[in-house]
Amino acid sequence: MTAKTSLMTAAPPPAAARAPEARTLVFCACALAVLALGAVLTQTIANPYVFFAAFIIVQQVALATGWNVLGGYAGYINFGATAFYGAGAYTGAFLLKAYGASIFLCLPAAALVGGGLGLLMGYMTLRVQGVYFAIATIALVVMMHTLVLNIDYLGGASGLALMPPEPPAWTGGQVQFVFLVMLGIAVLAVACARWIEISWVGRGFRALRASEEAAECAGVPTFRLKLSACAISGAILAMTGAPLVFYASFIEPETVFGLALALNAIAMPLIGGKKSWPGPIIGAVLLGSVQQAATITISSELNILLVGVVLIGFVAAAPDGILGLVDTLRKGRQ
Amino acid sequence: MSDPILLVENVEKSFGALRALGPISVSLKAGERLGVIGPNGSGKTTLINCLTGTLTPSAGEVWFLGRKVTDLAPHRRARMGLARSFQIPKPFTGMSVLENLLVPLDHLHDVADPRARAMEVLASVGLAGRAGHEAGGLTQLELRKLELARALAGRPKVLIADEAMAGLSDREIDDVLAILERLNESGVAVIMIEHIMHAVMRFSHRIICLETGRLIADGLPDAIANDPLVQKVYFGEQARH
Ligand SMILES: Nc1ncnc2c1ncn2[C@@H]1O[C@H](COP(=O)(O)OP(=O)(O)OP(=O)(O)O)[C@@H](O)[C@H]1O
Ligand SMILES: [Mg+2]
Numbered sequence: 001m002t003a004k005t006s007l008m009t010a011a012p013p014p015a016a017a018r019a020p021e022a023r024t025l026v027f028c029a030c031a032l033a034v035l036a037l038g039a040v041l042t043q044t045i046a047n048p049y050v051f052f053a054a055f056i057i058v059q060q061v062a063l064a065t066g067w068n069v070l071g072g073y074a075g076y077i078n079f080g081a082t083a084f085y086g087a088g089a090y091t092g093a094f095l096l097k098a099y100g101a102s103i104f105l106c107l108p109a110a111a112l113v114g115g116g117l118g119l120l121m122g123y124m125t126l127r128v129q130g131v132y133f134a135i136a137t138i139a140l141v142v143m144m145h146t147l148v149l150n151i152d153y154l155g156g157a158s159g160l161a162l163m164p165p166e167p168p169a170w171t172g173g174q175v176q177f178v179f180l181v182m183l184g185i186a187v188l189a190v191a192c193a194r195w196i197e198i199s200w201v202g203r204g205f206r207a208l209r210a211s212e213e214a215a216e217c218a219g220v221p222t223f224r225l226k227l228s229a230c231a232i233s234g235a236i237l238a239m240t241g242a243p244l245v246f247y248a249s250f251i252e253p254e255t256v257f258g259l260a261l262a263l264n265a266i267a268m269p270l271i272g273g274k275k276s277w278p279g280p281i282i283g284a285v286l287l288g289s290v291q292q293a294a295t296i297t298i299s300s301e302l303n304i305l306l307v308g309v310v311l312i313g314f315v316a317a318a319p320d321g322i323l324g325l326v327d328t329l330r331k332g333r334q
Numbered sequence: 335m336s337d338p339i340l341l342v343e344n345v346e347k348s349f350g351a352l353r354a355l356g357p358i359s360v361s362l363k364a365g366e367r368l369g370v371i372g373p374n375g376s377g378k379t380t381l382i383n384c385l386t387g388t389l390t391p392s393a394g395e396v397w398f399l400g401r402k403v404t405d406l407a408p409h410r411r412a413r414m415g416l417a418r419s420f421q422i423p424k425p426f427t428g429m430s431v432l433e434n435l436l437v438p439l440d441h442l443h444d445v446a447d448p449r450a451r452a453m454e455v456l457a458s459v460g461l462a463g464r465a466g467h468e469a470g471g472l473t474q475l476e477l478r479k480l481e482l483a484r485a486l487a488g489r490p491k492v493l494i495a496d497e498a499m500a501g502l503s504d505r506e507i508d509d510v511l512a513i514l515e516r517l518n519e520s521g522v523a524v525i526m527i528e529h530i531m532h533a534v535m536r537f538s539h540r541i542i543c544l545e546t547g548r549l550i551a552d553g554l555p556d557a558i559a560n561d562p563l564v565q566k567v568y569f570g571e572q573a574r575h
Contacts, residue, residue: 200440207426207437214424217386218484219412219441
C-alpha cells in the first residue's frame with residue numbers, strides 16, 4: 001500500500017536547481033565584505049585586546065572548518081587536529097628563526113607540510129576502520145609532540161621565543177596584521193569547504209558516508225577521495241597554525257599539541273553541525289566567544305571540562321548540531 | 335555476439351577456512367540474460383562480489399570487455415560499464431533520489447547533461463515523481479527501483495541484479511521484470527540472481543545453479559527446471575520452506 005501512495009504523491013521539482021552560480025556570487029561578495037570589514041576594524045578600533053581575542057575566534061573558525069573536511073564530510077573523526085596545527089606552527093617558527101621568513105612564505109610552506117602529513121596519515125590509516133583510525137590520529141599527535149621535544153633548534157620543551165618581522169605599516173600593528181592574515185586563512189578555508197560541499201567531491205563524500213561499498217560500485221574512487229580529504233584537512237589545519245608565532249612571539253609544545261585545542265577542533269563542528277560549512281563557523285564563534293569570556297574568570301582545566309560536557313551533551317542529544325536542530329524544528333512545523 | 339564480455343575463470347573465494355565459492359568458471363555474452371539460482375549461502379553474492387571487485391578472488395581470473403580486471407578496483411570496473419544493484423538496498427541517504435543518480439554520472443566524461451540523463455533514467459523506472467525526495471524515505475519497491483536506476487544511470491554494458499525483487503508483491507515483481515526486459519532489449523546484458531523461481535525462469539535465456547560455491551548446472555531454463563540435481567538441492571530446499 002505504500003507503493004500506491006508513492007504513485008499518487010505529486011512530484012516537487014528537484015530542489016537544487018536554484019541558480020548555484022548566483023549563490024556562489026553572493027558567497028564571494030560576502031567573503032570579500034568580511035575581509036574588508038576586518039581591514040576597516042583594524043583602522044578604527046584602537047584597543048589591541050580586541051584583536052588578540054578576535055584572532056583566537058577567527059583561528060577557531062579556520063580550525064573547525066579544516067577539521068570538518070575530514071571529520072564531517074568524509075566522516076573520519078580525527079582526534080589529532082593538533083598534530084597538523086602544531087606541524088604548521090613549528091613550520092612557521094622554523095622558517096622565521098632560520099630565515100626571518102615573512103608570514104606569507106610560512107603559510108604555503110605550512111600547507112605543504114600539513115598536506116603531506118595528511119597524505120601520509122591517510123595512506124597508513126584509512127584502511128583501518130572506525131576506532132582504530134581515531135587511535136592512529138592520537139598517536140600522530142604524540143609522535144609530533146615527541147619529535148619537537150627532541151629538536152633543540154625548535155626550543156624543545158621550554159619553547160621558542162622569536163621576534164617576528166615588522167608588519168606592513170598600514171595595518172596599524174603586529175596583532176592587527178596577524179588578525180587580518182588569520183581572517184584571510186579562515187575565509188579561504190570556508191571557501192574551500194563550500195566548494196567541496198557543492199561540487200562532485202562533496203557528493204562523493206556523502207555517497208561514501210552512506211555506503212562505501214555502494215559508492216565504490218557506482219564509480220566513486222573512495223580511497224582517493226578520502227586521501228584527498230586527509231590532505232586538504234591537514235593543509236588547512238597546518239596553515240591555521242602557521243601564524244601563531246607571529247601572533248604570540250612565543251611557541252611551546254604544551255599549548256600547540258595540547259588537549260584543549262584538539263578537543264575544540266572536534267567540539268566546534270559538532271556543536272554547529274558537521275554537514276555543511278556554516279556549522280563549524282557557528283560552533284567556532286559560539287564556543288570561541290564563550291571561552292574568550294571564560295578564560296578571564298576560570299582556569300584552563302575547567303575550560304576543558306566545560307567543552308567536554310557540552311560535547312557529550314551534543315553527541316547524545318543533537319548529533320547534527322545546532323543546524324541539525326534547526327532543520328528538525330523546521331520540518332516538524334511543516 | 336559470440337565472444338563473452340564477462341568471463342570468470344577458475345575463480346575461488348575463501349573466508350578463512352570456509353570456501354564460499356569455486357573453483358568456478360562462467361561466461362556471459364553481450365546482450366545475454368543469465369539467471370543465477372542456488373540455495374541460501376551457496377555463493378551467489380560472493381560470485382558477483384568477485385565480478386564487481388568488492389572482493390578479490392583467492393584464485394582465478396575475471397575478464398571484462400576482453401581485459402583482465404581481477405585486480406582492478408570496483409570503481410574502475412563500474413566506469414567500464416559493469417553495474418550492480420545490492421541484495422539489501424544501499425541508497426545514498428542524506429541526498430535526493432536525483433542526486434543518487436548524479437553520483438555515478440559525476441565520474442563519467444561522456445555524459446553531456448547529467449541531470450537530464452538522471453531524470454530520463456528515473457522516468458524509465460517510474461521514479462520521476464520522487465526525484466526531489468530524500469532517498470532514505472522511500473518505500474521498499476522504490477528502494478529496489480532506485481538501486482536499478484543508479485546502476486543504469488551510466489549506461490552500463492552489464493547489469494547484475496542481486497535479488498532485485500526480494501520482498502516485493504507479485505504486481506511489483508512484474509513491474510521490476512518489465513524494467514529489466516526493456517533494459518535488455520536495449521542491448522544490456524543482465525545477470526539476475528533470484529530466489530523467485532517463476533521470475534528467473536520467465537526472464538532468463540540461460541540459468542546456472544550454484545550449490546556450496548560450485549556450479550552444479552548450466553543450461554536453458556527448461557533443462558534447469560527438470561535437472562534432477564537442481565531439483566534435489568534447490569527445489570527440495572525450497573519445498574521445505
Ligand atoms: N564477508 C564474509 N565473511 C565470511 N563469510 C562470508 C562472507 N560473505 C559471505 N560469507 C559466507 O559465504 C557463503 C556464501 O555466501 P553468499 O552471500 O555468497 O550466499 P548467497 O548465495 O548470496 O546467499 P543468499 O541467497 O542468502 O543471498 C555463506 O556461507 C556466507 O556465510
Ligand atoms: Mg546473496
